[in-house]
Amino acid sequence: MAASAPTLLSTTSRLRVSSAAAFRAATAPLLRGEASEWVVRGEATVQVLGRSVRVRLRKRLRMPATRMEEMRATDVSIERGDNATGVLTVASRVSFFSRSSLELVQMGALRVHAYYDAGANDPAVPAAERRARAGRLSSSSVRVGTVLLPNYELRAGYNELEEQIHFDQSLGV
Known part of the structure; x- marks a missing residue:
């Protein structure tokens, strides 16, 4: 070598x-x-x-880049919310795909910004365009808070994590 x-x-x-x-x-x-x-x-x-x-x-x-693609939260159940602090805690299954060969394990907590794209849910926008916009920021994306994933790991290919997610509006909207 x-x-x-x-x-x-x-x-x-x-x-x-x-x-x-x-x-x-x-x-x-x-x-x-x-x-x-x-x-x-x-x-x-x-x-x-x-x-x-x-x-x-x-x-x-x-x-290599390890971008999380097609990130989805399913089976969402609200566990608690605190209007005074702006923190909403939910249990959810989070899934995403990584095309990278690089894996990040035993990382602990990961903080990601959460965005809502009204255009991605607009029935007037063609379905193919809505699918293409899914998981990508666009001019109609609005940052709505920060999500903390307490036990984050990234594996090559399909990833599915069962997480308690802390959605905190005060962490940088």
């Missing part, structure tokens, strides 16, 4: 994160659908011909 050459990492390789704040900053563009470059650093001891060799690793990795 040449230090300056492309490196093939198995999709089962796990990278441990040492800084939660840096990880949040690094994953935000990925979740918005933007590929980015990360630098992986670490040390490992490997056995070569019966001898232990300590190897220092510093490698730039091109990380």
